[in-house]
Amino acid sequence: MSAQDLWFRRYHPAHAPRATLFCFPHAGGSASYYHPMSKALAAEFDVLAVQYPGRQDRYGEPLVPSVDALADAIHTVITPHMRGPVAFFGHSMGSAVAFEVARRLESAGHPTPALLFASGGRAPSRVHDDGVHRRGDAGIIAEMRAMGGTDARVLMEPDLLELVLPPLRNDYLAIESYRREADARIGVPIEVMTATDDPRTTVEEARAWHGHTTAGGSVHLFQGGHFYLESQGARVVEVIGGTLRDHLAGRYRPEVPAGQDVLDHP
Template identity: 55%
Template sequence: MTTQQQLAHTQAQGADTDLLESDWIRRYHPAVAGAPRLICFPHAGGSASFYFPVAKALTPGIDVLVVQYPGRQERRREPLIDNVPELADLAFEEVRQYADRPLYFFGHSMGATVAFEIARRFAGAGLPAPARLFASARRAPSRTRADRVHTRDDEGVIRELRRLSGTDDRVLGNEEIMRLALPVLRNDYKAVETYRADPGARIDSPVTVLTGDSDPNTTLDEARAWSAHTTAACDVQVFAGGHFYLVDRQREVLDAITTGIGARAGIRG
């Protein structure tokens, strides 16, 4: 979903969203009792509504919960968190409350890193590992680059958004929208660009890596390197497209999720 589509969902989501007594967790549609539970984590600059189409398509057969980071949409007045460890610490305390059944994590871009760190915190707390981590459009935690997008001026950040092709040019040219979006983007880029995994960091969850074949931020080798960060199986699935391949390949991505979860529920269009 593009930034423009996210904004369109902001107004509609209120009546359909179960806040679950938490500022951090969103449920857009109810699920059947005992359904497998998928928790989704947004990308840098993203918000919970990015996953609205995923929730619509997968429920009621899968219980889709989405993490809402501070500083965006209805949490826009809350302070932003500019580092992954603190963000993971706080989100973990919320996510762990839904571990009454096996959990599956899906994170796109920065969200994959946050999901990985939360999975590590499950182990540290003596909780069962997530049943699977779907790591989308993100290189392995041990693979770092000298990216400094967060130190650029506004035009520099906008150039990066254009390079990733995830934001409508009409949004990028809207001064009011960008005035609100740029601080969040710069904050999140700082969080993910300064993140360094602990040496040898691993989780006990199987990992499914999803990546676009022309993603400028993740090579196939960097995607495969996730295998070094799990004691379980790791498979890599490649889709046609760039960093936001999942927007155009939604049906294929949903199929990968349901296969990884083992859910038999049909996917709604």
């Protein structure tokens, strides 16, 4: 398997796709989390889900302990795929990873994504240490229960938890130690997607993403907690697909700053 094949999963090959969407997982997450999104978008878009080391079919590989190191590694393998229209989608920690990969592409003079969808994550200048990575196993499991997004069967099976806990703790360390200055910006529009009832990310912390772009963007508000993607999957796909179609057709107009929020699903 090539280095590029290690990093990207294409679950539903698209016939004549209009654009490519790279999806970056949350802390402890894996590429397969985006299987439903890939299926829903495959008629029009080529979805490539990023597979971080240390989980699923990459379980035997060393974990990457920082967002910057993870972005460095992805940057080295993603450039051959940056042909034609491309967008990034990242959820929670994945939004920070996507942002950092975009920064590296831009700094190196490589093609950059046309859009970045930042979902369920604090803006880079608003990330702070919640101390989750320093908790014992019971504390990490309690966090998993509180945040949702984990199959209840995993929480009940010691053997499965043994596989899940190391990458989860590692990723919490990565995102909780991540820091970026307030003036770190990319020239890519940022579409902010977040839940108004997210216990970890406030709407204000999510809105602050627009301080990290010189190209504006919009805000899409949902309900459903941190993993609103699961209960609001159809609407999430509608927002992503609709925004990409507008961009491809030249109809895309950033609403923020100086715009208003879009309350997508009250």
